[in-house]
Amino acid sequence: MTAPIPSEKKATIGSRRALKSMANRLVHMRKGFTPLPIRDGLNATRARVPEPGLTAYSFVWHLVSSQRHRHPSDNEAAVLARFDAGEVVLRDGTVLSPDSVLTEGSDVYFYRTPAPETPVPYDIPILYEDDQLLVADKPHFMATMPRARHITETATVRLRRSTGLSELSPAHRLDRLTAGVLLFTKDRTVRGAYQTLFANREVSKTYEAVAAYQPSDAPVTWRSRIHKVPGEIQGTLVEGEPNAITTLESVMPLSSSEQAALEAIHGPQPSLARYVLKPTTGKTHQLRLHMWAAGHPILGDPVYPTVLPEDAEDMTIPMHLIARTLSFTDPLSGEQRTFTSQLVTTF
Structure with a gap:
């Protein structure tokens, strides 16, 4: 979940670090923001946590395993590899571990692995x-x-x-x-x-x-x-x-x-x-x-x-x-x- 923007009282006067942190969080709130870059033409997936107490691994694995169109190699090991690569994060960029406990309403970002598709045999002029x-x-x-x-x-x-x-x-x-x-x-x-x-x-x-x-x-x-x-x-x-x-x-x-x-x-x-x-x-x-x-x-x-x-x-x-x-x-x-x-x- 996006952390609250620090108030002026909490920010140390003259602290460049605090001011930079505040500016970054304001940027993160803009519409369409994603903490993970587009990779190989694909946006990262954003998923909102529906209830408290879920671990990051259980939440992401549920999303991956319940996909109707799922890549056959996208298994538990592949999900853990996302965590090892630091590719499961919160909106503010916090990198999650498999046992991180999620807050209800927070947004989790990660990359999906597309299932095989039938190629469309035409160019795009x-x-x-x-x-x-x-x-x-x-x-x-x-x-x-x-x-x-x-x-x-x-x-x-x-x-x-x-x-x-x-x-x-x-x-x-x-x-x-x-x-x-x-x-x-x-x-x-x-x-x-x-x-x-x-x-x-x-x-x-x-x-x-x-x-x-x-x-x-x-x-x-x-x-x-x-x-x-x-x-x-x-x-x-x-x-x-x-x-x-x-x-x-x-x-x-x-x-x-x-x-x-x-x-x-x-x-x-x-x-x-x-x-x-x-x-x-x-x-x-x-x-x-x-x-x-x-x-x-x-x-x-x-x-x-x-x-x-x-x-x-x-x-x-x-x-x-x-x-x-x-x-x-x-x-x-x-x-x-x-x-x-x-x-x-x-x-």
Whole structure:
């Protein structure tokens, strides 16, 4: 648990050591602080102690041993090795021993060992880079951030490793099955400014989806309320105040060569078209749900209308949804920026 900041009465007047200690603890309280550095592209895990009296070893071993996706070699000896290396610490940097007794509510930091993952067989092209930003063309099947069973095969970790930029962090997220433009910040001091753009809906986004062709009086705007329960794969449309807004800007039938290219992947298909979508909001699965509800689910979607088994995933058969463009006014320079994915809809 973070130690209390010493009061002026307790600090020895003129003691540089006391003043330095106070300054360090104030820094440690900042949002996003971690006492362990990013290592091999991975952040340390932070876990809050739920009850008093636990030893550091019993707490960390419980977290490691109860992981759903656990590396086969991450055993008791591997956990003890973390302690021997001084890699189990409190928020203030205090190094814990296996028999250290933890205080309820304190935060413990340590490194997890990722379980083996199926490699995503695609590169992550860099579309643009400057001192603050890196813009990537995220491929299908690659999560944005580490989560659950997708840890190292994520855009953030793979780009951190390939570029050497350990502080690289996404300013927004794309669904794992969605490809396209993904904006990263390179420095934590500017991260908040760009994340705020997305939080305040100050970024214009355009997506392209492929689905069965149905003539439409586009542009048309879909407004609905999406409800998604954490842990459940599908979201649902429910009654209530709309929280998801998407504009269908245009529908264009694919060329015969594009149709043939997609049928080579998916088998025979009805006439297909490219749907250009502009979401105003960013709810999970918003575009996928809106396309499904409108009667034209996205080609290759393994969740809408039918949830396919996880082990049936084939990384040569994508869901055809691409985040095509991002446009915004740069919060630091005031410059108008537009980034465009170079990925092809027909994969």
